[in-house]
Amino acid sequence: MDLAFSAEDLAFQQEVRDWIATAYDDDLRRQMSQSKNGYLDKAGQVKWQKKLAERGWAAPDWPVELGGAGFTPSQRYIFNMEMSLAGVPTSSPMGLKMVAPVIMAFGSDAQKAQHLPPILNSDIWWCQGYSEPGSGSDLASLQMRAVRDGDDYVLNGSKIWTTHAQWADWMFCLVRTSTEGKPQEGISFLLLRMDTPGIQIKPLPTLDGPPDNEQEINQVFFDNVRVPVANRIGEENKGWTYAKYLLEFERGNAYAPGLMNMLKKVKRIAALERADDGGRLIDDPDFRSKIANLEIQVEALNASELRIFSGRGAGKNIGPASSMLKCVGSEHQQAITELTLEAVGNYATPFVRDTWSPANDGRAGPDYAGPAAPAYFNYRKASIYAGSNEIQRNIMAKMVLGL
CATH class of the missing domain: 2.40.110.10 (Butyryl-CoA Dehydrogenase, subunit A, domain 2)
Structure with missing residues (x-):
């Protein structure tokens, strides 16, 4: 896959950035700054997804005739990367990315007409x-x-x-x-x-x-x-056939753009927090080594995702590669939230309801410390849901290695 962006791709990249600057308003940014998992409550989530639907970008992977964005492979990569680096809410996958492909592939015409339009517009x-x-x-x-x-x-x-x-x-x-x-x-x-x-x-x-x-x-x-x-x-x-088809979409998502944004947040926090010697944590050799190691792994994952999803754009199913993406992506998510917890230190200690104070909303420390522990605990389940990573390794052993 040619990774050099064309003039048209660069123009599209700027278009996405300009749209985000307008659509991603201060209220959504404030809510996302305290999100433990990249999602908002239902009202905030629907607000954001309807903005995407109005722009025609709610379902980048859908066929154009059903409301898809019609992106080229490079535009899809640019769109996902810019959205992730901007830290916008992650679209709820249950409708747009999971059941919708099943309805498209196996549903009746009546089921498609009933469900796909309201899924696209986040009306249900x-x-x-x-x-x-x-x-x-x-x-x-x-x-x-x-x-x-x-x-x-x-x-x-x-x-x-x-x-x-x-x-x-x-x-x-x-x-x-x-x-x-x-x-x-x-x-x-x-x-x-x-x-x-x-x-x-x-x-x-x-x-x-x-x-x-x-x-x-x-x-x-x-x-x-x-x-x-x-x-x-x-x-x-x-139903087992349809369920397996759906799981390819649940497991086979692009992880690298979101991981890059998570690493960017860790580095920003480490630039503000102090190491044991009193200097900036970001300058501590051990901490920098951990950051660098994760950045290398995320870049490698990004290259693999580009290769896999370029094939998907040519009509190929993800297949067992979805299990690989799920294993690597979820384990990197856990590693980065653990590093965030280390960077925030004692300020990440979870608060208790009966010690809330109106003066500081119940916790000491900067605002970025609030989601650190909730995110760490929340992502413990990432290696379990959508089929545990142990199961995914069994799938890869059987379908890829022939064991």
Whole structure:
């Protein structure tokens, strides 16, 4: 892939920068400065994604005829890099990047017409119903039953670790419609409304911070929930095929641009914090070595992503390379949040609700210290979700190495 930008590419780069300078307003910047994971609450997230939709940039990877941006491979790289380096909110992936490609590939014309336009404009919010208690990375072991009753399926069971289910209008959900044959052969892929009678959502508190508007994961219970058969994607008992297709998009994202922005933040913090000898932390040889090592690894990942995604632009599936990107990207995320925690030092100590003070919003130290511990704890799960990294290495061993 030729990495030298053309005059047209450089003009596009400036166009993106100019748009960000206008669209990424002070309120969004203030909220993002305290984000633990690159996302905002629902109102802030929808505000940002609607701005992208108005500009025609909400879904860079969608086909143009369905509202995609029509970027060339180099423009896609420039767009992702400029967005990441500017520190804008990460678009919620559940609708735009995960269920939408499945609907495009396997959904009926009616399902495409119903769901794709509101997904593109962020008029509806999606969550993912995959994992269950006792069935996480071993997704084929899921047990939530969907029994056919006329024109409906009746669902009983629960889903767990369901991100932002409390905000969701719809869920894409894997259910067991048969117990015959291999476990993978009895799974179906359903789309269901979250206000359907019989659905109950319970929050799961986590270590990464108490604010209610940052509540992230939940358990969702289903008690005789009726879902129309018309809401099934594709064929009954073929959901495993559609689920694997979706996971390529969940795992095969570009990590390097966001990692570069995370490293930029660490260096900015280290330039303000003091080392043990009283000098700037950024000048400490040991700390500089850690930064340099991560920068080298991120640049190597960036080169790999450019190669992989240029092939995707030519119509090639990501395939098992998505597992590699997920492993390397998530582990670099964890390493950088750990380095941020080291840079902030004692100011990263998580606060406790009953010690909040109106004078300093409950914590000592500079504003950049606030998200350090929540981000560190939040990213511990990055090597587990979307299939644990141990599972990803098994996939690579089997599909790439033939072991």
